[in-house]
Amino acid sequence: MRRQLPFFFVFLFGTFMVVQNFVPHEYSERAKEFLSDWTIIIGIFALALGIWSLIHVSLDKINKRKPNWEYSFVTLVGLVAMIFFGFTANVSGSWLTYFAALMVLLISLWLLVQGILGAGAGVTKAKEKFFAGIGLAAIFTFIALYDKSWAFHFYTSEGLENPLFKHFFSDIMVPLQATMFALLAFFISSASYRAFRARNLLATLLLIAALIVMLRFTPGPWGDLISKTSTWVMNVPNLAAQRAIVIGIGLGMVATALKVILGIERGYMGKG
Amino acid sequence: MNWFERFMKLDRRWIYLFLITVCLLAYYSDFTVPTIREKETGAIYNFIDSLPAGEVIFVAIDYDPSSQAELHPMTYAIIEHAFRKNLKVVFTALSQNGPGMADQAIHDIADSMRVEQTYNGVSYPAREIANGVDYCFLGYKPYYALVITAMGQDFRTPFPADYYGTPLDSLPLMKKLHNYDDISIVVEVSSGNISDAWISYGQGKFGFPLAMGLTGVMTAQYYPFLQSGQVMGIMGGLLGAAQYEDMADNPGLAKDGMRVQLPAHLVIILFILIGNIGHFASRKNRKNVQS
Amino acid sequence: METVGIWCGAILTLAIFSFLYKDNPVYKACEAIFIGVSAGYYAIVYFFDSIYKKFWLGAVTADQPEEWLFGGAILGVLFLTRLFPKISWVARWPLAFIVGATAGLYMVNYFVTNAMNQVASTITDVIARGDAGDINWIQSFGTLVILVGVITGLMYFFFSKEHKGAFGGGAKVGIWFLMVTFGASFGYTVMSRMSLLIGRMDFLLGDWLGLIN
């Protein structure tokens, strides 16, 4: 019974949404809006599981001294610091007590979690660490209540304006993101060197099409001819193949959706 | 290991080193690259150029900082052209990390208008671009598909107030603007799936002319929509921006970029040739050895 | 504060580029920072985006609250049962909701956009006439090639039919078309990747070292 019920729900929600596509009525529009809101809210609860998995894996790596375990410390500190920044807003200019509170929070969380994981995860003196953690947590709450220079904001989003939160985003995440993306310029050159070899007919077609399009803006006598052929290649054969793939994907998606709703395909529910 | 084996098995790090050195050299040289003019970009330029002063265009800056390097030249070229022609512009930024960058880009372009410029022989006086009069920045709202459909009924439904929090009704520009019927053209600059929503939920439902600025990789995927008429023009990657700048006679970010693009492409083609020369030579050698 | 930000960005940029040479401790540290900070960042952004804005303002403290949203919260809580192995099978219900609703929603949507509309745009007049009625040969050849490309491309994707004889020939032509389009789109994207690298060079040489004229 436990395994059949979810498939009944899939069939129920699936047919409802298929029918909803054909009903323009106001109620069906509202239903679609609410159901997509549900998915987003479920997403947040799942995110809690995700963050716990990240913490659990990092701690496991540290406790068992797996290779590269030192870097898991950096990940955990980054995670906790960022969440701390996100929920707090600095009232007055002085940052000293703010950072002191953060340090205390980090150490107390570290000890608490080690204590909770306990001996099973190879943690020595788990009980003492747990109580030390509780003690530090008390100190932290004391600072949080009486230090006027900063405050927690769970119900309003002032945290997003916290300068540290914004600078961590603009000075750490954005350059890292842009540079990782820029690595592609190098990867594209090594991939094309390795793969564009006229080994057989298909590889030769791949090579010729790529060369034509890559030369599309080179100046020179027959520069105009190449750019015209490259536009033609993009507008005609490329269009045809894209359309064939798009139709194929469309039918593939509809078939997969149908298999899932009718319960023919059950793999995703873990029944291999 | 004879020469053609080495040709075929070059260490990738040599390629990377060679690529970065060529880019640095090109970076500091100053030869200009002549650009061709494709009709996909020409369609957008001619449409905007033909609009009488006072018309309203809608520019959707739907990308985030990571693809800014490739898409900013297009946004700058389009908005500079629009402000020069005294067109009014309504902006949105429907990508989650985009609003801050879009806001900064708008102010950049508005400041650049304070200088007198001549384009295609026509001189344009210095202008003060005012928020709420010359442009209105609606900002970001999550779930772009719902926002695009809602703006078809009224901009006020998803955006009661603009990015800076002032209600739309108190902005002189927005008093007369309600939905897409009041917009002459929507120019959507993005690096991916927000464009699909603009095609099916925007242009598909409300039928306004839709132009697109896309990263190189996405351009190929949207040609079918150009051919079926759902999209009236496409600017593909930096080349599209360079063409627009060329037509608007306003050399800017794209022209500088092209100076490095050409040598970089030639480096890649060079290594492809090296690989193939090595391949053919080794195949010929293997034939000789067998026979 | 500004220069600290730029120096921080520059160091991180060089550390990531060092990965091209070899995996090294500096890259490992940057990777760890990036994972931790981004996980924390998106946890906060999604928390305020959905729980705070949609659920807290929309359902709990709104004047006419949308009670429907509580349904989502209940399903979300069911998801947390994963933490307790004994009752973790309950977590399958919210999953059933997500998978079922998605399948139903996209089934018709993609059928229309991908299959129907694309077939409609394939059905065009092969012989393209100029405005004066004279046959525009290049255009007509183009539409003919598109027609052949779409049909042979589709033939390649047939699963339950042996690729032999005439049908096999059609499928072979189809894969040629696919290879041309893959080569063309690969070549087309080289430029966009290069502009990303140029963007980083602007940052390093311009903002950081100030060497740009």
Next chain:
Amino acid sequence: MKNLFNMSRFKIVFTVCVLLSLYSFVNAQAPAVTTVGITPPAPVTELTAVDTDNDHGHSITVKWTPSADDGAGANNVLGYRVMRSNSFEGPFNDTVGVVPLGSTNFENSSSIEEGAEGFIPDNTDFYYRVDALTGDSLVFSSSEVTGPVHSYGQWFNKGLIPVFFAVIIFTALTVLFVSAARKGKELYVRPLAGIEAVDDAIGRATEMGRPILYVFGLGVASDIATIASFTILSRVAKRVAEYQTNLIVPCYDPIIMTVAQDIVKTAYMDAGRPNDYKEDAVFFITQAQFAYVGAVNGIMIRELPATNIYMGKFYAESLMLAETGVVSGSIQIAGTDEIAQIPFFVVACDYTLIGEELFAASAYLGREPLLLGSLKAQDYAKAAVLVLALLGILAVNFSGDLGLTWLVNFKDWFKVID
């Protein structure tokens, strides 16, 4: 109710110029006209107002035949003003829209939100009147009143009838072939290189004693490509459980992580080795695209997996993963429905499932008759698409000479109005 302000800028400008031009035209033409001004034009005839079809309600379409003096006769009609009131005799002071000369209809609609500006409640009676306007705002002629009419939402969108039939046919095909497969009918399926490679790749990983890396990419649980990827993971996990190879599944989306953990745990249970399931085989990294890619690249370089399997939705990071995979010497099998990324996988990976092949993979891996049956239905649908496209092209090109005029509107069957 769209009031005067709602008229688009373009329409205002247009009407104003026409007004000015006509005003000057009238003065220039007839200098001798008496000061009485313009004679009122003929009123609009056959005025009808009906609920707009195929919509979510709150919208009424008003239709009329233009006044005799519009473009002919006295030719002094500038435009039409649509007025609305709540009762037949009631004061008509509610202008819902002004349309330029020559128009024959106007859609008076509002959004579904209660408080929206100009909200039209459903199922409430309204009466409409259309005035033919002239250059002189005082001179206009009103048509008779039409009504009562009320707006309501339709329960079936007639514009989607072609889609409705297509979905019904497709479902019938699938059920037909699945039941045929259930009765044991042997179904031929052409070999797919990418799929056969999965089995040998798992064998290779087992011999070399190195892990298998399974990557879902940047898809979320509500992507169909991700659902297809789940089905592939469930079959890979079954073999991994039997051969006891090491499996690493780094996840970008927490919901996918939860589902994948469930799939792998069940695979180990079905293989009778519940305690071999390692809790951290499936783990979450982060929801930022490039932090996730950095982490997976790090895993590849440090764990040196024998096989990398990329199935699901991928964006710009496809080439980054594939190139790092080449550096770490792994066999790479990729499958995605993201068209822009297929070229990178084709170039950099050993085997690539192109678009639709990703969705067919689960049928191949499991060799289950039911799934092969649904593949057959997919092929018949493709054959139908091919035939219909050819028929359509025949109709469009040769309709004239072959007298297949009825085929001409064939194309409209595919045009979807939603």
